[in-house]
Amino acid sequence: MDHGMTEQLNVQQMAEKLLAADNVLILCHKNPDGDTIGCGSALYYALSALDKTAAVLCSDTIPGRYAFTNPRLYKGEFEPEIVVAVDVASVQLFGENNGMPQFSRHVDLCIDHHAGNSGYAEYTLLDGHAAAAAELLYDVICAMGVDLTAHMANCLYTGLSTDTGCFKFSSTTARTHIIAAKLMEAGARVEELNTLLFDTKPRERMEAERIARNHLEYHLDGRCALIYLTRDEIEQSKVDPADLEELTGLPISIEGVKVGLTLRQQPGGSYRISVRTAKGVDACEIAKRLGGGGHTRAAGCELLGNLDNTKSAILAEVEAVLDAPQEGA
Amino acid sequence: MDHGMTEQLNVQQMAEKLLAADNVLILCHKNPDGDTIGCGSALYYALSALDKTAAVLCSDTIPGRYAFTNPRLYKGEFEPEIVVAVDVASVQLFGENNGMPQFSRHVDLCIDHHAGNSGYAEYTLLDGHAAAAAELLYDVICAMGVDLTAHMANCLYTGLSTDTGCFKFSSTTARTHIIAAKLMEAGARVEELNTLLFDTKPRERMEAERIARNHLEYHLDGRCALIYLTRDEIEQSKVDPADLEELTGLPISIEGVKVGLTLRQQPGGSYRISVRTAKGVDACEIAKRLGGGGHTRAAGCELLGNLDNTKSAILAEVEAVLDAPQEGA
Ligand SMILES: [Mn+2]
Ligand SMILES: [Mn+2]
Numbered sequence: 001m002d003h004g005m006t007e008q009l010n011v012q013q014m015a016e017k018l019l020a021a022d023n024v025l026i027l028c029h030k031n032p033d034g035d036t037i038g039c040g041s042a043l044y045y046a047l048s049a050l051d052k053t054a055a056v057l058c059s060d061t062i063p064g065r066y067a068f069t070n071p072r073l074y075k076g077e078f079e080p081e082i083v084v085a086v087d088v089a090s091v092q093l094f095g096e097n098n099g100m101p102q103f104s105r106h107v108d109l110c111i112d113h114h115a116g117n118s119g120y121a122e123y124t125l126l127d128g129h130a131a132a133a134a135e136l137l138y139d140v141i142c143a144m145g146v147d148l149t150a151h152m153a154n155c156l157y158t159g160l161s162t163d164t165g166c167f168k169f170s171s172t173t174a175r176t177h178i179i180a181a182k183l184m185e186a187g188a189r190v191e192e193l194n195t196l197l198f199d200t201k202p203r204e205r206m207e208a209e210r211i212a213r214n215h216l217e218y219h220l221d222g223r224c225a226l227i228y229l230t231r232d233e234i235e236q237s238k239v240d241p242a243d244l245e246e247l248t249g250l251p252i253s254i255e256g257v258k259v260g261l262t263l264r265q266q267p268g269g270s271y272r273i274s275v276r277t278a279k280g281v282d283a284c285e286i287a288k289r290l291g292g293g294g295h296t297r298a299a300g301c302e303l304l305g306n307l308d309n310t311k312s313a314i315l316a317e318v319e320a321v322l323d324a325p326q327e328g329a
Numbered sequence: 330m331d332h333g334m335t336e337q338l339n340v341q342q343m344a345e346k347l348l349a350a351d352n353v354l355i356l357c358h359k360n361p362d363g364d365t366i367g368c369g370s371a372l373y374y375a376l377s378a379l380d381k382t383a384a385v386l387c388s389d390t391i392p393g394r395y396a397f398t399n400p401r402l403y404k405g406e407f408e409p410e411i412v413v414a415v416d417v418a419s420v421q422l423f424g425e426n427n428g429m430p431q432f433s434r435h436v437d438l439c440i441d442h443h444a445g446n447s448g449y450a451e452y453t454l455l456d457g458h459a460a461a462a463a464e465l466l467y468d469v470i471c472a473m474g475v476d477l478t479a480h481m482a483n484c485l486y487t488g489l490s491t492d493t494g495c496f497k498f499s500s501t502t503a504r505t506h507i508i509a510a511k512l513m514e515a516g517a518r519v520e521e522l523n524t525l526l527f528d529t530k531p532r533e534r535m536e537a538e539r540i541a542r543n544h545l546e547y548h549l550d551g552r553c554a555l556i557y558l559t560r561d562e563i564e565q566s567k568v569d570p571a572d573l574e575e576l577t578g579l580p581i582s583i584e585g586v587k588v589g590l591t592l593r594q595q596p597g598g599s600y601r602i603s604v605r606t607a608k609g610v611d612a613c614e615i616a617k618r619l620g621g622g623g624h625t626r627a628a629g630c631e632l633l634g635n636l637d638n639t640k641s642a643i644l645a646e647v648e649a650v651l652d653a654p655q656e657g658a
Contacts, residue, residue, distance in 0.1 A: 168527060169520075180506040185503045198497060201583055203551075206542070210545065255529050255532060
């Protein structure tokens with residue numbers, strides 16, 4: 001993996017760089033998730049506890065469910081000595097709004113857990129095995145000698161739990177659980193957070209899911225399940241398209257299904273296809289055959305054409321991959 | 330809390346009682362869940378590792394998703410010196426099948442985490458703050474000096490994760506996470522287990538959920554959401570009624586909803602109503618007004634009458650409780 005010209009730091013060295021500055025600007029990634037916001041906020045409060053001036057900058061608005069993290073947002077009121085990015089894998093992910101380009105051009109420090117981090121910062125603390133950047137922020141904040149408050153713990157728990165689907169995803173490690181335990185001991189209110197983060201869905205999301213479930217189809221002797229949403233359906237439900245991401249896990253969660261497909265019609269009319277597979281079936285291989293890509297268990301592609309053509313095209317590739325002789329079999 | 334005539338033991342004492350016996354019969358509760366099966370299986374393998382004769386007895390068949398735990402099932406092939414119950418709160422929960430009554434009449438040891446345990450056993454290890462009996466079994470197995478195998482860790486992780494909704498329920502503590510970390514270090518294959526336990530739903534369950542979601546209604550200015558399934562719908566979907574339990578969390582998961590209601594028509598025609606509430610609304614108070622009961626956030630009652638009458642009756646009580654002046658307000 002090429003990590004650019006960055007110099008890798010360990011936790012202690014990163015803590016020292018932060019301790020050396022009086023004015024710190026913290027950058028989050030665009031379309032902010034619980035990890036980047038949780039880390040940015042926790043670091044903001046940790047630096048404030050050390051009587052430093054700090055603020056958070058993000059190209060997009062912080063979603064309502066993360067509003068409780070409540071960091072000071074940067075409005076240009078100080079000249080940062082140090083710019084630090086949290087949970088941002090590459091420069092493209094900073095976005096272009098809120099004056100971000102002025103700062104994302106030169107980033108001093110980066111704390112991240114994406115194995116493919118491009119090494120855009122001058123100094124980087126990178127751990128590709130961490131389930132969330134929040135694991136690293138926990139270490140850095142402790143190394144700075146800050147007493148973790150309940151609010152910092154809430155912020156870091158938000159990063160940890162959202163990036164792991166509440167400790168369900170394969171990225172979860174023993175260390176993830178150990179840090180969760182430390183955050184609970186520091187006063188994280190996990191019952192309220194879990195309700196907020198995992199069990200509070202907008203009505204519009206419920207309506208879109210209802211329609212998608214009514215469209216559930218089984219193909220290839222039940223080895224493939226498919227749901228879809230047309231543009232009209234998405235628009236009529238008034239769902240935030242970001243809230244549809246979660247639906248991609250639905251078809252693959254059905255017993256006996258090896259390939260789960262979710263088709264979402266895009267504003268231009270094409271269908272975006274999300275491919276999820278059971279262990280032993282390569283989602284990326286399926287997506288690649290139609291010009292897409294991704295990971296072994298989660299991949300995607302986009303096809304022009306009407307719903308029937310799109311279904312036929314993807315199902316043909318699913319069948320080809322499912323019926324291909326297994327390697328080593 | 331009355332815990333009968335039982336003598337309370339600590340972890341070390343419980344381990345010693347088990348170490349003292351050569352032939353051990355392990356009892357699980359009826360309608361077995363991941364905790365009772367996971368604990369029973371882990372204990373079976375731990376005792377076997379000590380060259381003891383052991384077996385598990387359960388009044389009901391072990392559900393397919395827990396089959397991997399694969400304990401030796403008791404067929405009367407040895408005379409137990411000691412009978413130990415795991416995750417069983419009272420004698421009624423043993424059930425009547427598979428020759429259970431012969432052994433449930435006199436239980437020597439009980440390891441449990443239900444605060445209301447009736448104290449039916451001669452000696453009890455009880456921790457009402459444990460999120461799962463698996464937390465206690467972890468301690469007991471370690472105290473017996475057994476090296477935790479990956480399979481024992483898988484069994485205990487099954488108990489831990491199923492009883493906590495994968496670390497989401499309010500019963501989850503820092504200690505739950507610490508034990509999860511230990512189980513992962515011992516080789517628990519949590520990715521496969523989480524897929525099996527949380528992301529594998531029968532087609533029939535999907536069909537029943539589809540119907541229920543089509544019946545979603547909002548009442549009382551969106552403060553109450555309601556879903557229902559008639560007997561015909563339940564039967565036509567061919568769903569295992571046990572698989573419908575999870576649906577009771579659906580209406581309360583909608584933004585702005587304070588009371589979520591799930592109505593399931595029973596074989597006799599009456600409606601079983603599950604009441605789930607947001608923080609600050611007493612589910613038990615609502616259920617009690619109609620002759621039911623339960624906990625603060627989850628309660629239930631059963632009403633005779635057709636669907637419309639049932640809805641009117643429960644909605645009237647929901648409204649009365651929601652509109653009652655708040656204590657201390
Ligand atoms: Mn992240
Ligand atoms: Mn239990």
